[in-house]
Amino acid sequence: MPEPTLFERIIAREIPADIIHEDDLSIAFKDINPQAPHHILIIPKKPIPRVGEANDNDSATLGHLLIIARKIARDIGIADSSEGFRLVINNGQDGGESVPHLHVHLLGGRKMQWPPG
Ligand code: 5GP
Numbered sequence: 001m002p003e004p005t006l007f008e009r010i011i012a013r014e015i016p017a018d019i020i021h022e023d024d025l026s027i028a029f030k031d032i033n034p035q036a037p038h039h040i041l042i043i044p045k046k047p048i049p050r051v052g053e054a055n056d057n058d059s060a061t062l063g064h065l066l067i068i069a070r071k072i073a074r075d076i077g078i079a080d081s082s083e084g085f086r087l088v089i090n091n092g093q094d095g096g097e098s099v100p101h102l103h104v105h106l107l108g109g110r111k112m113q114w115p116p117g
Contacts, residue, residue: 007043007101021072025064028072028106037109038076038085042068048102050091065104078108086112 009015011027020040021028031039044061048054054062069087073079085108090096 005047005101006099007041007103008047011043011045021068023068025061026068028068031105035105036107036112038078038107040072040106042072042104042106044102049100050097050102051089052091054102065102069104069106072106073108076108084108084112088116 004012004014006015010017010019010029017029017032019027019029021042024045026042026044028040028042031041042065044058044065046058046061048058048061051062066087069085070079073085077083078085085106088105088107089102090098090105
């Protein structure tokens with residue numbers, strides 16, 4: 001068995017995190033190093049390493065992560081078009097991924113720049 005990832009250890013409550021949502025398929029918690037006033041990570045409980053390694057039968061789980069992102073954005077008051085937010089999924093080394101457990105970054109509370117670095 002491979003070592004559990006950092007995020008699997010957060011799911012198992014072996015590592016503390018500021019968890020703001022949990023359901024059967026996902027968990028969401030505040031990023032430890034926020035890049036915006038709101039920076040939340042939404043992750044599947046299933047240990048999918050990254051989008052590039054998801055299976056065709058993971059579509060419900062992947063879609064669920066976006067629905068939870070939308071719910072959280074509404075809850076914290078940044079879902080309107082007058083405010084807004086950004087969702088980011090880093091995939092692999094060139095994509096900037098540092099934790100090999102799929103996660104959606106929900107960033108908001110400031111004006112985002114484009115293109116991303
Ligand atoms: P990635 O670079 O893989 O797209 O994003 C990983 C994210 O996990 C980073 O934004 C980083 O700040 C966050 N992170 C790393 N370690 C921890 C931790 O122990 N707790 C929490 N809450 N976030 C973490």
